[in-house]
Amino acid sequence: MKRRSFFKRGLLATLGTTLVPSISSIGHPRGVRDGAKNVIFLVSDGMSHGTLNMADILQRRKNGKPSAWVDLYVNNKVKRALMDTASANSMVTDSAAAGSAWGGGMRVDNGALNIGPNGEKPTPILQKFKNAGKSVGCVTTVPVTHATPASFCVNNFNRNDQEGIAQDYLNLKFDLWLGGGDKYFNSSKRKDRTDLYQSFKKSGYKIVRSRKELIELKSGPALGIFADDALPYSVDRENQAELKNKTPSLTEMTKKAIEILSSNDNGFMLQVEGGKVDWAAHGNDTPALVYDQLEFDNAVNAAIEFAEEDGQTLVVITTDHGNGEPGVFYGKKADSNFDRLQNVLCSNEWVLNQIDKSFTPGQVIELIENSQKVILNVSEAKRVLASYENIEKSGLYNPRQLPFKSLADFQEKHFSVHWANNEHSGVFVELAMFGPGAEKLPGMIENYKLHDFILKTTQL
Known part of the structure; x- marks a missing residue:
């Protein structure tokens, strides 16, 4: 296995890439044995067929x-299938139940993490791999404690x-967690005031809090937390x-996780999750959606590159459910x-968080034109502003109740992207x-x- 050559081209090479990924030539794995030694399981959370297509x-x-x-399909380099996504109590799953189906090998009710309808507690798959050495x-x-990563790790009645x-x-003493969730x-920020960073450190973990510290990380175990909640959208981060x-x-x-x-x-x-693809779909946030999907695509490329050189790694690429069904x-x-999406600089979320009650319609128009190359009319700008009169409510993935739906509706004629809904689909x-x-x-x-x-x- 030529790990050194892979990592020489790996993390440092990534630092110079653009947001839209560049795929390398992907060949068939060599040195294939009867079973896989390693597994890289990639999930673009909430990815509808339209998201992949766009x-x-x-x-x-x-x-x-x-x-x-898609290039893997074009060149027939993967085995492709369809997957049913139902939970134990609904044909439309949430991420906790969908992830638990993979994590625990049984269908559970929406909201549960590896707790069966009759109280069953199957051992999550990452625990099985850890126990096997x-x-x-x-x-x-998103937060490392969120539904999808947690579904590979723990049993809990409540994903929240x-x-x-x-x-x-x-x-659990796993080897690595990288993502958001400082709170x-x-x-x-914790209700019980427990300093879990200190507890992890005492248990031998390296605590990583910045991109620079991640680049310098050489070995695990490590806990890397890079945001209070979720990480920024790729389009915002890149620009x-x-x-x-x-x-x-x-x-x-x-790449760093594979290296370690x-x-x-x-x-x-x-387990790798593009978690904010789902959050973008909940917000009907087209710029955020397509660029986070492309960043996920870049991670897919990294996994395939490692697997084809390693010859002993099974790469799984999928999603847990559709969301919003855009097209x-x-x-x-x-x-x-x-094609306007080629030049957008910001997500809808970033734009809407810049606006407050003091804005005039003209300022709203100017902000969106400069950041997204979309020109609203005065009536549309006024409708966006009207949502800021009562904006301190609480909502899923949208705690300030920002007017995502209104902005997405106005953008339809500019991007030619339409949304069926802002929820999961079956x-x-x-x-x-x-x-x-x-x-x-x-x-x-x-x-x-x-x-x-x-x-x-993997013959476990």
Whole structure:
């Protein structure tokens, strides 16, 4: 295995890439054995088919090449399947139940983490890998205690118990967590005032709080927390020097995680989540959505590059459910409208957080034109401002109740991107595999059966 050559091209090379990824040539794995030694499980949370499609279109039109994920299909380099995503109590899952299907190998009710409908507590898959002597870790753009990473790690009746999940992580003694969620570890923000950073440090963990510290990290175990809640959207990070210097990208975290975990001769399992794809879909935030999907695509490329050189790694690429079901729709200016996304500088979330009650319609128009190349009319600007009269309510992924839906509605005629909703959908989703055992993937699979498929493929 040529780990040194991979990492020479790895994290440091990432620092010079653009937001839209550049795919390298991906060959078939060499030295394939009967089972996989390692697993890299990548989840673009809340990715609808339209999200995958729009990211690929943007990549082709901006850089003249397909997205990494779609290129794997074009060149027949992965085994492709559809996956059913139902939970135990609904045909439309949430991320906790969807992740628990993979993590625990059974369907659970929405909101639960590896707790079955009858109180069953299956051992989460990362615990199984750790118990087998392998290194394990999670990487995400949302809090490391959020539903998807937690579903690979813990049993909990309530996905919202993120302070409790953070405490559980300390007891698990896994090798690596990289993502957001300072408020669940910081003594000044936790309800019980426990300083979990100090507790992790006493247990032998390196505490990593910046991009620079991540780059300098040489070994685990490590806890890397880079934001109070979730990390910034990729489009904002890429276009704001302060964010880019301070916060690592999903790809940088993924490459560093592979570097550290792969030092274990017994193997490893890494779960990687593009968590803010889902958050962007909840907000109907088109600029945030397509660029976070492309950053996830960059992480896919990093995983495939490692796996093809290593020859012993199964790469799983999928999503837990659809969300919002966006798409590009017909119109005389559909092509030129969609091309506006090549030049946007900010997410809708960033734009809306700059506005307050003191803004005039003219200031709103100027802000959005400068940051997103979209020109609202005065009536539309007034409707956006009207939402700021009562803005301190609480809401899922939108605590300030910012007018995401209004701005998305106005943008439809500018981007030619339309949204069906702002919630999860019950559609079948994409599933792709590369590496030892991938050829055994059936053309259609239920989400919970993926758990045993991975265990059999790795001979655990």
